[in-house]
Amino acid sequence: MPLTDSLRNDILAAVPSLRAFAISLSGNADRADDLVQETLLRALANIDSFQPGSNLPAWLFTILRNLFRSDYRKRRREVEDAEGNYAKTLKTQPSQNAHLEFEEFRTALDKLPQDQREALILVGASGFSYEDAASICGCAVGTIKSRVNRARSKLAALLYVDGAEDFGPDETIRAVIGGSGG
Amino acid sequence: MKDLKSQASKSTTPGKGGLTPEIQSRIGHQLRAMYDDVVRQGVPDRFAELIKKLDAPGATPQVENGGGSNDNNGRD
Numbered sequence: 001m002p003l004t005d006s007l008r009n010d011i012l013a014a015v016p017s018l019r020a021f022a023i024s025l026s027g028n029a030d031r032a033d034d035l036v037q038e039t040l041l042r043a044l045a046n047i048d049s050f051q052p053g054s055n056l057p058a059w060l061f062t063i064l065r066n067l068f069r070s071d072y073r074k075r076r077r078e079v080e081d082a083e084g085n086y087a088k089t090l091k092t093q094p095s096q097n098a099h100l101e102f103e104e105f106r107t108a109l110d111k112l113p114q115d116q117r118e119a120l121i122l123v124g125a126s127g128f129s130y131e132d133a134a135s136i137c138g139c140a141v142g143t144i145k146s147r148v149n150r151a152r153s154k155l156a157a158l159l160y161v162d163g164a165e166d167f168g169p170d171e172t173i174r175a176v177i178g179g180s181g182g
Numbered sequence: 183m184k185d186l187k188s189q190a191s192k193s194t195t196p197g198k199g200g201l202t203p204e205i206q207s208r209i210g211h212q213l214r215a216m217y218d219d220v221v222r223q224g225v226p227d228r229f230a231e232l233i234k235k236l237d238a239p240g241a242t243p244q245v246e247n248g249g250g251s252n253d254n255n256g257r258d
Contacts, residue, residue: 008233015226016220016224017221037229040233101212109216124209125216152201
């Protein structure tokens with residue numbers, strides 16, 4: 001579809017979540033913004049392939065996610081100061097305790113396998129449905145559910161020690177993502 | 183004693199090795215806090231300008247008719 005004013009506004013409106021997704025994935029603010037820029041350029045260059053009425057954020061997230069993955073393969077050997085760089089992006093300086101807790105969380109998140117991390121972020125933070133997350137990641141809905149499950153378990157194991165063993169795929173997952181609808 | 187025990191298992195055990203609701207919601211909360219902190223930063227100028235600029239070449243120029251219509255001339 002052609003780049004109408006309203007489509008341009010919708011793309012603009014998606015930028016804050018695209019950045020949040022990129023930073024959550026990469027742990028690096030500069031790299032995240034490069035990813036967002038590349039995503040926007042690709043989106044605008046391929047705007048004709050966007051189906052009017054379909055989910056624009058999901059389309060944009062798919063582009064970003066694929067860029068991140070190909071970029072990740074290229075950069076695998078680079079060592080990056082993820083946390084330090086991320087902390088710079090915070091507007092408000094968190095209190096000492098909150099900051100420590102935040103860094104612990106960030107570190108734990110970075111330890112997850114990439115598949116699990118992206119699934120958890122898409123469903124638990126971006127608020128996508130399992131179906132949308134599955135289409136963004138190009139896998140089955142059940143796969144997304146089990147990745148989110150394993151991500152939660154692993155985070156709990158890293159952060160809170162107890163009660164972190166695997167649990168059944170469907171049992172608790174709905175409660176986990178209480179706010180995904182809104 | 184056995185009362186206590188059964189109550190405890192009702193309110194806090196996660197079932198078969200699962201996560202307690204408390205831990206689940208704590209993870210969810212931290213995840214969203216991290217994410218929303220970035221969302222709240224809004225759209226950096228860099229991206230707003232990028233989208234504006236890229237729009238320009240493809241934009242169809244708006245042709246405006248200035249008020250000078252000649253239709254009613256030649257009336258004298």
